Amino acid sequence: DTGVSQDPRHKITKRGQNVTFRCDPISEHNRLYWYRQTLGQGPEFLTYFQNEAQLEKSRLLSNRFSAERPKGSFSTLEIQRTEQGDSAMYLCAVTGRDPYEQYFGPGTRLTVT
Amino acid sequence: SQQGEEDPQALSIQEGENATMNCSYKTSINNLQWYRQNSGRGLVHLILIRSNEREKHSGRLRVTLDTSKKSSSLLITASRAADTASYFCATDGRDNYGQNFVFGPGTRLSVLP
Numbered sequence: 001d002t003g004v005s006q007d008p009r010h011k012i013t014k015r016g017q018n019v020t021f022r023c024d025p026i027s028e029h030n031r032l033y034w035y036r037q038t039l040g041q042g043p044e045f046l047t048y049f050q051n052e053a054q055l056e057k058s059r060l061l062s063n064r065f066s067a068e069r070p071k072g073s074f075s076t077l078e079i080q081r082t083e084q085g086d087s088a089m090y091l092c093a094v095t096g097r098d099p100y101e102q103y104f105g106p107g108t109r110l111t112v113t
Numbered sequence: 114s115q116q117g118e119e120d121p122q123a124l125s126i127q128e129g130e131n132a133t134m135n136c137s138y139k140t141s142i143n144n145l146q147w148y149r150q151n152s153g154r155g156l157v158h159l160i161l162i163r164s165n166e167r168e169k170h171s172g173r174l175r176v177t178l179d180t181s182k183k184s185s186s187l188l189i190t191a192s193r194a195a196d197t198a199s200y201f202c203a204t205d206g207r208d209n210y211g212q213n214f215v216f217g218p219g220t221r222l223s224v225l226p
Contacts, residue, residue: 033214042201042216043156056212091156100144100205104156 003027004105006092012111013082020078021108023092031095032075033102034067036088043091049075082112118217119202125223132189134220136202137182140213143205145178147187150219151198159187159200192224 003026013019023032031050035043046065047057051072064082069075079086089109093102120135136145147159162169162178162185169176175188189196199219206213 035216040218042203042219044216045214048214093156098161101146101158101161102203103158106155 004092004094004103006090006105006108008108009106010109010111012113015082015084015112017082018078018080019082019110020076021090021092021110022074022076023105024074025094028073029094029096031099031102032069033093034075034077035091035093037091037107038088046077079110082110084112086110087112119200119220121220122218123221123223125225126192128192128194128224128226130192132192132196132222132224134187134200134202134222136185136187136217138185138202138204138206138215139183140204140206140208142180143207145176145185146203146205147174147176147185148201148203148216149198150201156201189222192222194224194226196222197224198222 005024007022011019033048034046036046037043045058046061047067049069052069064080067077087110089107091107092105096103118137124132126132142164144161144163146161148156149159150156160169160171160174160176162176164180167178173190178185185202199221201216201219203216
């Protein structure tokens with residue numbers, strides 16, 4: 001158990017709908033990351049936060065994606081106007097005592113029909 | 114494209130044998146990490162090696178880093194069936210666009226009893 005929960009675990013949505021995912025670390029973590037993973041591939045970096053500040057965002061990320069971490073604890077990832085290509089596992093990770101080691105949550109599997 | 118590239122893509126060995134996986138990357142890095150992912154489960158952090166380190170051990174794991182060749186290797190000694198998983202290298206570095214966190218496509222290891 002990494003102490004990171006994600007909600008929902010599965011989401012099926014129709015193309016064009018908006019979806020929001022939530023990541024909840026059980027304790028305070030400075031850094032929080034969002035990744036996307038498709039079958040047979042490694043995770044693809046989306047964005048990361050240092051406390052409540054969003055410090056980096058993948059330059060390949062569509063502007064339909066937005067993330068927030070309003071109080072420096074939990075985070076949300078929203079995808080607007082979903083497309084079938086958005087179907088993937090969305091992973092959240094936080095750092096522990098070492099500022100670079102990342103501990104991943106179980107992920108939210110998104111299916112866009 | 115992802116800068117981390119693992120080699121081989123798939124590896125099948127007998128229980129008790131050693132398994133070696135390699136990773137190459139393209140940009141300067143602060144550190145390199147190896148993760149394991151069992152089928153249908155989350156990513157688990159295995160080991161981190163910093164850019165000024167050349168070798169690191171953790172239990173049956175041995176990681177090397179050659180920054181001049183931009184490559185790393187992960188050795189698992191005395192493999193067990195429970196080691197069957199996908200193994201990913203991940204780099205924490207910088208490119209022309211800023212800080213980046215890049216995972217490779219992974220090596221699928223099968224340890225046969």
